[in-house]
Amino acid sequence: MNFFKYAFSTSNAASKSIGLIFTSLFICVFALRPSFAQTFPAKTVTIVVPFTPAGGADNLARILVPRLSSLWGQSVIVEYKAGASGQIGADFVSRANPDGYTLLMATTAVINDKNVSKFTGVSLVSADAYVLVVHPSLPVNNAADLITYAKANPKKLSFGSSGIGAASHLSGELFKARAGVDMLHLPYKGTGPALNDLLANHIQLMFAPTQTAMAQIQTGRIKAIGVTGTKSIEALPNVPPITNSGLAGYEAIGWFGLLAHANTPNDIVKKLHDDIQRVMNMPEVRKAMHEKGAEPGSLSASEFTSFIKQEQSKWTKLMKDANIVIE
Numbered sequence: 001m002n003f004f005k006y007a008f009s010t011s012n013a014a015s016k017s018i019g020l021i022f023t024s025l026f027i028c029v030f031a032l033r034p035s036f037a038q039t040f041p042a043k044t045v046t047i048v049v050p051f052t053p054a055g056g057a058d059n060l061a062r063i064l065v066p067r068l069s070s071l072w073g074q075s076v077i078v079e080y081k082a083g084a085s086g087q088i089g090a091d092f093v094s095r096a097n098p099d100g101y102t103l104l105m106a107t108t109a110v111i112n113d114k115n116v117s118k119f120t121g122v123s124l125v126s127a128d129a130y131v132l133v134v135h136p137s138l139p140v141n142n143a144a145d146l147i148t149y150a151k152a153n154p155k156k157l158s159f160g161s162s163g164i165g166a167a168s169h170l171s172g173e174l175f176k177a178r179a180g181v182d183m184l185h186l187p188y189k190g191t192g193p194a195l196n197d198l199l200a201n202h203i204q205l206m207f208a209p210t211q212t213a214m215a216q217i218q219t220g221r222i223k224a225i226g227v228t229g230t231k232s233i234e235a236l237p238n239v240p241p242i243t244n245s246g247l248a249g250y251e252a253i254g255w256f257g258l259l260a261h262a263n264t265p266n267d268i269v270k271k272l273h274d275d276i277q278r279v280m281n282m283p284e285v286r287k288a289m290h291e292k293g294a295e296p297g298s299l300s301a302s303e304f305t306s307f308i309k310q311e312q313s314k315w316t317k318l319m320k321d322a323n324i325v326i327e
Contacts, residue, residue: 037267040100044075047258049105050089051162052082054192056209056294057105060125060256063288067279082189085163085326086110094118098263100272106259108311109166112326116312119259121304122269123276124297126289127255129229130171132242133213133222134205135198143175143226143245146205150181158184158203160194165326167254168194170315171207171228173322178247198222209254210235210293228252235293255311257297257304273301 047065049057061078069076081089086109094115096102103122104110111119132143140146150157161169164187176183186203188194191212197203199221206213207228214235216222226242227233230251243250258276260269279285280296289296299307319325 037265037271040268040271041072041074043101044077045072045101045103046077046079047103047105048079048081048089048093050081050083050086050110051107052188052190052192053080054195054212055162055190056212056254057107057256058190058192059209059211059292060289060294061105063285064125064276064279067282067285068275071275071279085165085187087115087326090115090118093259094261096261098261098265100260100264100268102261103272104259105256107162107167107256108170108254108315109163111259111308111312112165113312113316114326116309118262119308120262120264120269121299121301121308122258122260122272123280123301124255124257124299124304124307125276125280126257126294126297127253127307128210128294129227129233129241130167130207130252130254131210131213131217131224131233131236131239131293132171132175132205132207132226132228133198133217133224135201135203136220136223137201138204138223141223141225142240143242143247146225147179147181147245147247150179150183154182155184157205158186160186160188160197160203160206162191162194163187163189164324165315165319166191167252168207168209169324170318171252171254173324174250174252174318175207175242175247177318177322178250195222207252209256211289214291214293228254233293234290234295253311255297255307256294257308269301 047061049061051057065076081092090110093102093104140149159172191208194206198206217224224239227239
């Protein structure tokens with residue numbers, strides 16, 4: 001009997017020892033194994049801009065690209081996939097490998113109720129008021145003048161945007177609804193082409209990202225008559241908010257941010273966010289963004305994802321009320 005007790009206790013002790021050895025080896029292997037985030041990125045990172053060059057998304061991406069490339073020691077490239085109000089570029093990123101190497105420079109237009117679940121927020125780059133700009137030939141000096149002129153000339157004014165559902169479009173639709181005016185909307189593949197037509201007086205106005213319109217405002221080729229936020233912006237301190245022109249409660253913010261595939265590992269998303277935030281905190285980057293009228297974002301990745309869903313919900317209601325459909 002004592003022999004069996006001894007044999008059992010010896011066997012049990014040996015099993016425990018073997019178990020501890022395997023557990024220790026398991027822990028050591030995973031402790032020594034570098035995480036994906038520690039080695040990321042190990043190859044070229046692509047930022048997809050879903051609009052044509054020279055628009056707000058492109059301008060901001062171009063500020064970040066050389067600094068990220070220097071920080072990572074890897075190439076960072078911009079790839080344009082314009083069309084369908086940003087949906088072509090968004091679809092491309094949603095089908096890419098969920099490894100963090102293909103990012104989307106998204107805007108208000110790109111994320112809607114059909115695709116919001118396909119992405120995760122990485123970093124809010126900027127969320128700013130847009131500027132209401134008109135061709136100098138239009139006899140208006142502020143938003144109140146524009147409302148008066150539009151009411152006296154129904155359906156004779158055209159405003160351009162970077163596409164159906166874009167912030168540049170929805171800002172105008174909100175203006176139309178609140179002011180009770182009728183203006184024709186003309187969608188383009190980006191704010192750059194829309195701005196070119198405004199300069200040529202093929203359209204009379206647009207609600208543009210400040211970073212897109214600033215150079216032309218400074219040269220006097222277009223005239224800024226209002227901003228879509230609730231207060232003036234640093235880059236255009238003498239341009240009043242549209243809400244001051246009798247449209248109480250009018251506010252439209254256009255955001256730009258980097259998104260990744262929804263299934264991207266959390267540690268990669270965190271690495272991307274932290275590095276992008278590090279770049280945006282560089283004095284020269286902040287200066288470049290401020291000069292273009294953009295305020296660097298500071299939300300965490302999870303806060304940015306929540307922000308996107310809130311904005312998407314707000315604009316979905318406006319689009320439903322105005323019978324706006326994104327193809």
